Amino acid sequence: xxxxxxxxxxxxxxxxxxxxxxxxxxxxxxxxxxxxxxxxxxxxxxxxxxxxxxxxxxxxxxxxxxxxxxxxxxxxxxxxxxxxxxxxxxxxxxxxxxxxxxxxxxxxxxxxxxxxxxxxxxxxxxxxxxxxxxxxxxxxxxxxxxxxxxxxxxxxxxxxxxxxxxxxxxxxxxxxxxxxxxxxxxxxxxxxxxx
Numbered sequence: 001x002x003x004x005x006x007x008x009x010x011x012x013x014x015x016x017x018x019x020x021x022x023x024x025x026x027x028x029x030x031x032x033x034x035x036x037x038x039x040x041x042x043x044x045x046x047x048x049x050x051x052x053x054x055x056x057x058x059x060x061x062x063x064x065x066x067x068x069x070x071x072x073x074x075x076x077x078x079x080x081x082x083x084x085x086x087x088x089x090x091x092x093x094x095x096x097x098x099x100x101x102x103x104x105x106x107x108x109x110x111x112x113x114x115x116x117x118x119x120x121x122x123x124x125x126x127x128x129x130x131x132x133x134x135x136x137x138x139x140x141x142x143x144x145x146x147x148x149x150x151x152x153x154x155x156x157x158x159x160x161x162x163x164x165x166x167x168x169x170x171x172x173x174x175x176x177x178x179x180x181x182x183x184x185x186x187x188x189x190x191x192x193x194x195x
Contacts, residue, residue, distance in 0.1 A: 018078040025082030037134040078104035088113035
């Protein structure tokens with residue numbers, strides 16, 4: 001696998017099949033990128049498991065925090081690593097001891113360890129480095145551009161949010177909940193009338 005560039009189909013396949021994600025290195029602080037990414041993925045329906053030894057036994061966003069991967073009682077599909085590159089190899093080695101072992105090792109933005117990636121791949125795991133699953137999910141689902149950018153309507157009004165406060169898009173390009181806004185409906189009707 002070329003870890004400098006990933007095909008969209010590779011990333012989409014991982015995000016479509018990973019239902020349970022253990023995030024190693026999540027912070028309980030609301031202003032930290034790990035917290036925001038965790039919250040985003042949790043709101044998109046992923047089962048998120050926080051892993052942080054300093055927070056073990058507590059909760060982050062209503063989810064019980066574990067000290068290490070081996071403490072998690074349920075199978076994990078993906079290990080999302082929010083730790084510096086020098087800490088990646090021990091995390092991958094621990095992931096390889098799990099039964100069943102996770103299918104994916106994902107290293108966040110700026111995190112790369114080619115030796116750890118090679119070890120994971122040699123043991124049948126998929127690997128992503130220097131990417132954020134939150135950003136990739138938003139990009140592939142068109143969620144990043146959905147709120148106003150593609151509506152063909154410029155307005156200072158805030159978009160009406162659905163119950164739960166989040167518009168959920170599917171990775172296949174369709175909306176999972178919700179649909180067109182009043183503004184897009186009006187723009188479409190005006191276009192059909194030739195206005």
